[in-house]
Amino acid sequence: MERKIKILLSKLGLDVHNRGIITVAKYLKDAGMEVIYIGNALPKNIIGTAIQEAVDVIGVSSLGGAHQTLGSLLIDEARNEGMWEKTVFLIGGVFPPGDIEGLKKTGFDWVFTPGATRDEIVSIVEKLVSLKRKRANKV
Amino acid sequence: MNDKGKSTKEILSRETSGGKRQLLYNSDALRVIEEEFKQWQKAALTERDRKNWGEKTRTVLGSDIRKELLYTPLSNPNFDYLEDLGNPGQSPFTRGIHPNMYRGKKFTIRQLTGFGSPEQTNQRIKFMLDHGATGLNVLFDLPTIQMYDSDDPFSEGQVGMSGVSVDSVEDMDLIFKDIPLDEVTISIVTHYPSNTAILFPMFLVLAEERGIPWDRLKGSVQNDVTLEELVRSGSEYIPPKDCFRIQSDNIEFISSNLPKWNFITLNGYNLREFGTSPITEMAVAIANGIETIEEMIKRGYTVDSFASRIAFFWSIGNDFFEEVARLRAVRRLWYKIMKYRFKAKNQRSMWMRCHVQTSGVSLIQQEPLNNIVRSAYHALAAVLGGVQSLHVDSFDEAYSVPTEQAALLSLRTQQIIQDETGITDVADPLGGSFYIESLTNEFEKRILDEIDEIERKGGYVTAIETGMLYNKITGYFLDQQRDIENGKVKVVAYNAHKSDGEPPPIDVFRYPEGIEETQKKKVTKLRKRRDNHKVKRALSSLMEACRNGENIVPYCVECARVRCTEGELFKVFKEAYGMWRPPAIR
Numbered sequence: 001m002e003r004k005i006k007i008l009l010s011k012l013g014l015d016v017h018n019r020g021i022i023t024v025a026k027y028l029k030d031a032g033m034e035v036i037y038i039g040n041a042l043p044k045n046i047i048g049t050a051i052q053e054a055v056d057v058i059g060v061s062s063l064g065g066a067h068q069t070l071g072s073l074l075i076d077e078a079r080n081e082g083m084w085e086k087t088v089f090l091i092g093g094v095f096p097p098g099d100i101e102g103l104k105k106t107g108f109d110w111v112f113t114p115g116a117t118r119d120e121i122v123s124i125v126e127k128l129v130s131l132k133r134k135r136a137n138k139v
Numbered sequence: 140m141n142d143k144g145k146s147t148k149e150i151l152s153r154e155t156s157g158g159k160r161q162l163l164y165n166s167d168a169l170r171v172i173e174e175e176f177k178q179w180q181k182a183a184l185t186e187r188d189r190k191n192w193g194e195k196t197r198t199v200l201g202s203d204i205r206k207e208l209l210y211t212p213l214s215n216p217n218f219d220y221l222e223d224l225g226n227p228g229q230s231p232f233t234r235g236i237h238p239n240m241y242r243g244k245k246f247t248i249r250q251l252t253g254f255g256s257p258e259q260t261n262q263r264i265k266f267m268l269d270h271g272a273t274g275l276n277v278l279f280d281l282p283t284i285q286m287y288d289s290d291d292p293f294s295e296g297q298v299g300m301s302g303v304s305v306d307s308v309e310d311m312d313l314i315f316k317d318i319p320l321d322e323v324t325i326s327i328v329t330h331y332p333s334n335t336a337i338l339f340p341m342f343l344v345l346a347e348e349r350g351i352p353w354d355r356l357k358g359s360v361q362n363d364v365t366l367e368e369l370v371r372s373g374s375e376y377i378p379p380k381d382c383f384r385i386q387s388d389n390i391e392f393i394s395s396n397l398p399k400w401n402f403i404t405l406n407g408y409n410l411r412e413f414g415t416s417p418i419t420e421m422a423v424a425i426a427n428g429i430e431t432i433e434e435m436i437k438r439g440y441t442v443d444s445f446a447s448r449i450a451f452f453w454s455i456g457n458d459f460f461e462e463v464a465r466l467r468a469v470r471r472l473w474y475k476i477m478k479y480r481f482k483a484k485n486q487r488s489m490w491m492r493c494h495v496q497t498s499g500v501s502l503i504q505q506e507p508l509n510n511i512v513r514s515a516y517h518a519l520a521a522v523l524g525g526v527q528s529l530h531v532d533s534f535d536e537a538y539s540v541p542t543e544q545a546a547l548l549s550l551r552t553q554q555i556i557q558d559e560t561g562i563t564d565v566a567d568p569l570g571g572s573f574y575i576e577s578l579t580n581e582f583e584k585r586i587l588d589e590i591d592e593i594e595r596k597g598g599y600v601t602a603i604e605t606g607m608l609y610n611k612i613t614g615y616f617l618d619q620q621r622d623i624e625n626g627k628v629k630v631v632a633y634n635a636h637k638s639d640g641e642p643p644p645i646d647v648f649r650y651p652e653g654i655e656e657t658q659k660k661k662v663t664k665l666r667k668r669r670d671n672h673k674v675k676r677a678l679s680s681l682m683e684a685c686r687n688g689e690n691i692v693p694y695c696v697e698c699a700r701v702r703c704t705e706g707e708l709f710k711v712f713k714e715a716y717g718m719w720r721p722p723a724i725r
Contacts, residue, residue, distance in 0.1 A: 013281070013296065014285040014297055015297075015372065016281070016372050017372065023616065023620055039372060039373070042292065042293060042295070064281050064301050065297075065300035065539065065650060066297040070297070097538070117624045118620075118624055
């Protein structure tokens, strides 16, 4: 049997809006995943906790406008720690339309925007994790 | 609960029952109407309409009150005009707090303004005032709201976002450059008690340095525990009881020194936007109001010496008639609480005065121009509900803070209501509608029931500490999200009437660059330039006051005078009160 998916969720930086991430945490828990929600944290803390907890997925939420600056800091930190290739990176929130491509280029595996449904979120997480695991097994 | 262990609901039910009612409808007429009504139901309606008579409509952020197909005098047979409505400006103020309503004073057009550097916000403020805004509403950036300085590691990449950056008095000075502080009413959106205690003193010191006596200043702060401890997502929280103490310290200090300043805005708005029902929104705000008044009485103040400066802030969402009705309901309920529970004598103490903002969370990204229509309906409901001041959200807010063009459109929406629609000519124009009056009664009852539930679970502060309110609210929004995803709650162009094809590009606000560097440099220079002995002394006096239970605000004012920064004061709070883990991350 596949190992249970373990996911770390965090608000990125100081952003105050947390309804979305609380909802996502509930969806993923209900789908049988192990979810750790740590509230607000900086990229360094997020990556530190993720390494400690050996998670498969890091999901961050940003509705305050800092997605580009803090998003790239998060990915840089992950690359420095050598965990970017092994981990699925997700970001969700409110972004100007042009920024979505940019976030993907930065290194996020998926960008969720308002309106993403439960089914979409769960199936995308499952798909991305299984892709990463397959790739890791090949190496 | 009062000192005799009676809940607010028990007190109101005892005090408001038993009096003789002047019934508007006579019983003979009602009998005839009922007979005719039954026949009409049988003869004119289909089986399906009869079966679905009370339909549970589902709307974004709406209640689960069943709506009947038709309302008649039979819906509210005990209607007593004077007892239940009164004329405008008369108790129980259902029809509005002023006798001549908008003929006397139009609602204040108060649009939120704030982004980037203090200088940029100053320019946007002037732009809004030049185009007819009648009040100011200044919003701070994330680091300022969360109480970190621009050079704090936690602020990296976020300075000037979602609001204007403030570290010290000097930034305050730049925001209000050329703005006569004693001529406009200024709402300083210090959401939390903690940041009110830090930022408002900076505003006071600015006035002091410009030679303006504090008692001439008019405006408001938010100063609400709900925002700091229940709604906010943050990384560091002080315990709710200490936060409540700071809220009370702010009230005590402001009411003693600034008679024209609204020292608390009981905030339902952000709670509703976080995702709660129109009933819980009001119940929580009133429960805080009740506990706050009790605390002030404990501190030795009489209710009429301060209560007239309590203000409210509501979110107005999609369900048009619900929104009108509950504004009327909460006005009547607040009157009853003040009169019967707190024995207020001054009429002004019994006024539910409010600012409202149209619901931002009800706006969506798909086909953003539709949001203009949504916000206009929200605004219309607010005005029909008799509010004192209004902010209309901008259509592009599902993407970013508004562009100048979108902000102007919001302002124009308000001006069109005021000057073109004729709505402001008549006070409470929907009053007397069978539907509106029934719905008003239902909302009043349900809000009071939820206040009762909070009081029985230990009161407002306890209900936050234990997670009772958190669980109630997340329960509501998870249900609502499910109903949006399964299409029970309809959202046009999202889950209903979706259009195919690429949406046209939208012109979105971009934050100006380089703010963070400028703000960082400024605060570094300030730390070198100021008298750091004085800073140290002011901060340690503040620490002492936090620990010994004195009112902390005079010490915060002294900190502002000697140019302490916001983060330095928050650090004192964290050390003095310790940290609390909210239910979301337990």
